[in-house]
Amino acid sequence: MRLLVTGGAGFIGANFVHATVRDYPEDTVTVLDAMTYAGCRESLAVVDDDIRLVEGDVNDAELVARLVAESDAVVHFAAETHVDNSLADPQSSLRANVLGTFTILEAVRRHGVRLHHVSTDEVYGDLELDDPRRFTESTPYNPSSPYSATKAGSDLLVRAWVRSYGVQATISNCSNNYGPYQHVEKFIPRQITNVLTGRRPKLYGKGANVRDWIHVEDHNDAVRSILAKGQPGRTYLIGAEGERSNLSVLRTLLELMGRDPDDFDHVVDRAGHDLRYAIDPSALSAELGWKPKHIDFADGLRATIDWYRDNESWWRPLKDTVEARYEKRGQ
Ligand code: NAD
Numbered sequence: 001m002r003l004l005v006t007g008g009a010g011f012i013g014a015n016f017v018h019a020t021v022r023d024y025p026e027d028t029v030t031v032l033d034a035m036t037y038a039g040c041r042e043s044l045a046v047v048d049d050d051i052r053l054v055e056g057d058v059n060d061a062e063l064v065a066r067l068v069a070e071s072d073a074v075v076h077f078a079a080e081t082h083v084d085n086s087l088a089d090p091q092s093s094l095r096a097n098v099l100g101t102f103t104i105l106e107a108v109r110r111h112g113v114r115l116h117h118v119s120t121d122e123v124y125g126d127l128e129l130d131d132p133r134r135f136t137e138s139t140p141y142n143p144s145s146p147y148s149a150t151k152a153g154s155d156l157l158v159r160a161w162v163r164s165y166g167v168q169a170t171i172s173n174c175s176n177n178y179g180p181y182q183h184v185e186k187f188i189p190r191q192i193t194n195v196l197t198g199r200r201p202k203l204y205g206k207g208a209n210v211r212d213w214i215h216v217e218d219h220n221d222a223v224r225s226i227l228a229k230g231q232p233g234r235t236y237l238i239g240a241e242g243e244r245s246n247l248s249v250l251r252t253l254l255e256l257m258g259r260d261p262d263d264f265d266h267v268v269d270r271a272g273h274d275l276r277y278a279i280d281p282s283a284l285s286a287e288l289g290w291k292p293k294h295i296d297f298a299d300g301l302r303a304t305i306d307w308y309r310d311n312e313s314w315w316r317p318l319k320d321t322v323e324a325r326y327e328k329r330g331q
């Protein structure tokens with residue numbers, strides 16, 4: 001397959017490109033990435049000779065149309081992805097997530113190219129801690145933040161283009177990813193690199209909020225299964241039964257790093273902070289036979305901590321700027 005991977009210099013996209021080069025050497029990969037603050041050439045250094053990297057915006061209709069015309073399938077990761085940034089600057093999320101997806105859709109429509117749209121469980125809003133339900137593909141959309149509202153908007157555009165124009169597209173909504181190459185603005189890498197730089201970890205509010213953690217390799221494995229075997233028009237929920245409160249993640253992380261599990265600061269909570277996300281992944285397992293491989297969270301977290309320890313040159317240049325931004329917000 002000739003694959004066009006948008007946002008391939010970001011966290012999940014770069015891991016997807018690495019896995020593709022390793023496991024599907026017959027594929028050709030073109031990455032389209034605007035190299036925003038979240039995109040990093042270094043993340044693709046190990047596959048530099050195996051891929052084509054095009055620096056450009058998914059809103060550049062002419063460029064997108066040209067690259068789509070040369071492809072058999074598009075895997076669309078590109079987005080503004082950080083909830084806190086979307087609260088401070090909602091317009092960037094709207095532009096990248098809604099208009100960017102619209103531009104991709106118009107190009108795949110024109111050229112009859114298969115699309116997989118990568119989305120998030122945050123489109124479903126949040127659950128109470130004791131709610132026995134989990135998100136399924138029939139859960140109504142109820143986004144809370146500018147980020148999740150714009151991702152919801154992009155999903156709805158994909159559904160409409162499938163129905164109205166017969167575009168061959170699938171959508172996946174995945175839970176919180178962790179693993180190597182994740183930007184230090186996000187929860188787990190922020191806390192690991194806080195410890196590594198002599199800062200105290202920062203927990204929003206009381207830390208009771210629950211996220212449903214999945215290793216990035218498992219997410220990408222599921223995306224690959226959907227690309228190969230998913231039914232156009234369908235939505236697939238990806239999760240690994242990994243519900244944990246932020247407090248418990250932080251305490252585990254501190255223990256794995258040889259620190260006192262209470263050695264952290266409580267900081268100002270996020271506005272509109274979603275309480276709990278939980279994915280029911282049974283449909284994906286039943287229909288496509290996908291199963292996560294990283295089922296021991298502590299093992300996955302240990303390996304992630306080791307990766308950040310061993311790859312300081314990758315994250316160090318970003319760290320002080322990110323922390324200065326958080327400090328301004330009291331976080
Ligand atoms: P990321 O922020 O690490 O990377 C996003 C990438 O997209 C960056 O390389 C950035 O430069 C690029 N990009 C942003 N705007 C662009 C534009 N206008 N044109 C071209 N490229 C642009 O994000 P991530 O965590 O890797 O997330 C990738 C996708 O997966 C997103 O669509 C996100 O909504 C979705 N997702 C993320 C998670 C998670 O836990 N991180 C979970 C579920 C779904």
Ligand code: DAU
Pocket residue numbers: 081082083084119120121122174175176177185186187188190202203204205209210211246270277
């Ligand atoms: O659920 C999938 C989503 O997961 C993706 O769609 C998003 O792109 C991705 O950023 C992530 O969103 P979250 O808001 O859940 O992730 P974040 O890493 O920002 O925060 C995880 C939890 O940790 C959340 O409850 C907020 C909290 N938090 C975060 C930071 C950065 C803290 O307590 N302290 C922190 O310093």
